[in-house]
Amino acid sequence: METLKKITASPLFLPLFALAVLLIFNxxxxxxxxxxxxxxxxxxxxxxIDILNxxxxxxILALGMTFVIATSGIDISVGSxxxxxxxxxxxxxxxxxxGAAEYPMLLAMLAAVLAGVLCGVWNGLLVAKFKIQPVVATxxxxxxxxxxxxxxxxxxIITVYYKPFAxxxxxxxxxxxxTTIFIAIAMILLVTFIIKKTSIGLFVQSVGINPTASRFTxxxxxxxxFLVYAFSGFCAGVSGLIESSLIRAADANNAGLNMxxxxxxxxxxxxxxxxxxxxxxGGSVIGAITIQTLTTTMYALGVSSEQLPVIKAVxxxxxxxxxxxxxxxxxxxxxxxxxxxxxxxxxxxxxxKAVNKA
Amino acid sequence: xxxxxxxxxxxxxxxxxFSFFVTVILFLVLYGVGIMTYKGFMRPQVxxxxxxxxxxxxxxxxxxTFTLLTGGIDLSVGAxxxxxxxxLASLLQNTGVSVPVAVVAVLVLGIFIGGVQGYLITAFNMxxxxxxxxxxxxxxxxxxxxxxxxxxxxxDFYVSIASERIGIFGLGFISIGAVVALCALVVAAVVLxxxxxxxxxxxxxxxxxxxxxxxLPVFKTKIMVYVISGFCAALGGVVYSxxxxxxxTLHGLGMxxxxxxxxxxxxTLLTGGxxxxxGTLFGVLIQGVILTFITFQGTLSxxxxxxxxxxxxxxxxxxQALITERKSxxxxxxxxxxxKQ
Numbered sequence: 001m002e003t004l005k006k007i008t009a010s011p012l013f014l015p016l017f018a019l020a021v022l023l024i025f026n027x028x029x030x031x032x033x034x035x036x037x038x039x040x041x042x043x044x045x046x047x048x049i050d051i052l053n054x055x056x057x058x059x060i061l062a063l064g065m066t067f068v069i070a071t072s073g074i075d076i077s078v079g080s081x082x083x084x085x086x087x088x089x090x091x092x093x094x095x096x097x098x099g100a101a102e103y104p105m106l107l108a109m110l111a112a113v114l115a116g117v118l119c120g121v122w123n124g125l126l127v128a129k130f131k132i133q134p135v136v137a138t139x140x141x142x143x144x145x146x147x148x149x150x151x152x153x154x155x156x157i158i159t160v161y162y163k164p165f166a167x168x169x170x171x172x173x174x175x176x177x178x179t180t181i182f183i184a185i186a187m188i189l190l191v192t193f194i195i196k197k198t199s200i201g202l203f204v205q206s207v208g209i210n211p212t213a214s215r216f217t218x219x220x221x222x223x224x225x226f227l228v229y230a231f232s233g234f235c236a237g238v239s240g241l242i243e244s245s246l247i248r249a250a251d252a253n254n255a256g257l258n259m260x261x262x263x264x265x266x267x268x269x270x271x272x273x274x275x276x277x278x279x280x281x282g283g284s285v286i287g288a289i290t291i292q293t294l295t296t297t298m299y300a301l302g303v304s305s306e307q308l309p310v311i312k313a314v315x316x317x318x319x320x321x322x323x324x325x326x327x328x329x330x331x332x333x334x335x336x337x338x339x340x341x342x343x344x345x346x347x348x349x350x351x352x353k354a355v356n357k358a
Numbered sequence: 359x360x361x362x363x364x365x366x367x368x369x370x371x372x373x374x375x376f377s378f379f380v381t382v383i384l385f386l387v388l389y390g391v392g393i394m395t396y397k398g399f400m401r402p403q404v405x406x407x408x409x410x411x412x413x414x415x416x417x418x419x420x421x422x423t424f425t426l427l428t429g430g431i432d433l434s435v436g437a438x439x440x441x442x443x444x445x446l447a448s449l450l451q452n453t454g455v456s457v458p459v460a461v462v463a464v465l466v467l468g469i470f471i472g473g474v475q476g477y478l479i480t481a482f483n484m485x486x487x488x489x490x491x492x493x494x495x496x497x498x499x500x501x502x503x504x505x506x507x508x509x510x511x512x513x514d515f516y517v518s519i520a521s522e523r524i525g526i527f528g529l530g531f532i533s534i535g536a537v538v539a540l541c542a543l544v545v546a547a548v549v550l551x552x553x554x555x556x557x558x559x560x561x562x563x564x565x566x567x568x569x570x571x572x573x574l575p576v577f578k579t580k581i582m583v584y585v586i587s588g589f590c591a592a593l594g595g596v597v598y599s600x601x602x603x604x605x606x607t608l609h610g611l612g613m614x615x616x617x618x619x620x621x622x623x624x625x626t627l628l629t630g631g632x633x634x635x636x637g638t639l640f641g642v643l644i645q646g647v648i649l650t651f652i653t654f655q656g657t658l659s660x661x662x663x664x665x666x667x668x669x670x671x672x673x674x675x676x677x678q679a680l681i682t683e684r685k686s687x688x689x690x691x692x693x694x695x696x697x698k699q
Binding site: 074076126130131132133135136139140141142143144146147148150151155258261264274275304306307308309310311312313314316317320321324325326327 | 431433478481482483484485487488489491492493494495496498499500502503506607612614615618628629659661662663664665667668669671672675676679
């Protein structure tokens, strides 16, 4: 019993449990879920690999989002930043039919990531310098960003025929695993290094818990918040590269659509409080994989990508309810009352309502 | 002379309606530029078209202003507009439900969605943006669940409502939607200014703790604000369906930002407690004028509207921040002077 309590109290329990449930569901209901085959050109192929491949961009987004949420902010512009970054990348490489690149691919990739960082810097300026509420500040880029992406691509969907561009999304010849997984691992290592070897992680946490107290202890709160949004932009830029390479095109309307919700979900599932403070990078990574598994499962069940947000929205509300201290108090009261028998009828009814809502 | 001018500007800045005046002047300047650049701007119908085309946005903005006044936010409005259009379209096309019943059903749904969001925000202390963001995805997804294709509305009675023209002094005409929007504007202005409920909203936005210490019904008011926002979004959806005569998943995409921008341009502070309903009308009209510019210009892509609106929102928020800073400086200065005397 003691050990069971310890396990359920761990922040990683919830995302791992959800992932396990989804995997078991998939193994039972989806044919050949576990099979991994070798293709003729020497790549591993299978549903599990596919999930990992697809979840890489979400993992990277979730890394950036974790820091933003830890400072009690939010960045809902990441989906549009992905669109901008992929538009920049594909426009620079160019959609030439003969498979040649207009500019070197490395330059295009750098420019795309830089565009993401610029977007992040803009968000950071608005939030940290001008003290605009994070949700409104990033809402500006969320709606205007797709317009900017449209302007970059001139309203076209640019399809890239340049071969090496596809290597980012699938795999470099001779490698058995998709490149995206290596990019995601590199980003996770980078973030872990930053947290372990510098005090930035501690600063972010402190700013999230109490910005005023942090300022009094000598932390440059403005700079920390600015940095967090810039990093989120950087992550979105890298995700944009992956997303555009996966479809080998830049689609300003649909690239990264609804991904802000996925990223927020992943972070919330990973045990980071949406009110800021303590954060958990490992949780966010597992959360991202879980969310991608959920998405893939739903697609397998025949739910369309436009309908999927319904399920995710309900999941977000349930997660937030579980994080809410008021709900916990209500829930605990309700549980203990059930043991001794109902006492206060009014409170009892309220709890009922809350549980029904959830 | 110089000092006189300075006191005058100081007084103007510390005036409650400074932001409103800036907005009205900006609107007049934009319209003036329009008249000078394009001949067509002179026609009175161009002015009336601003009301016809933006009737839904006016109503949605009124709703969102209520939530902004309490320091909250409602991101779900655009999605509720889409959901309302879709439900209306599918009820009228696929079932035999009569028009009034369908409209009432949509309005009740708006109230219900707003109520659920308000309850979650108030009872469980959840952040408004996360709840309404989830609401936005939920409603947009639900729209796709009903139908992923466009459903056109061909109901005769409904089309006749939509195409009804109400003449104004022989100068031009407005639609029923515009009349509904103007009525909603008047009702909202009266409620906010002259009722206990309206004043409670301002008190709540100013300082929630002191409002509850004063014995004001904070819990109820906070839920009501989101109910009003949901209702206005649904009403906006009905009016929007008169303009579009169809239901589609992407209707009202990004409308939440247009509404927030209009509200802020009209003088609502995002921190809550300060706002002026007639200002929001001019906020919407400014956006309408910009859109008219883009239409008259002809070669600019429609995407520029979103970018311009985003830029305007930024400028106004930054202006507000500067004004607030200036005000607090002025008030501290005057209090020091008072202490000296």
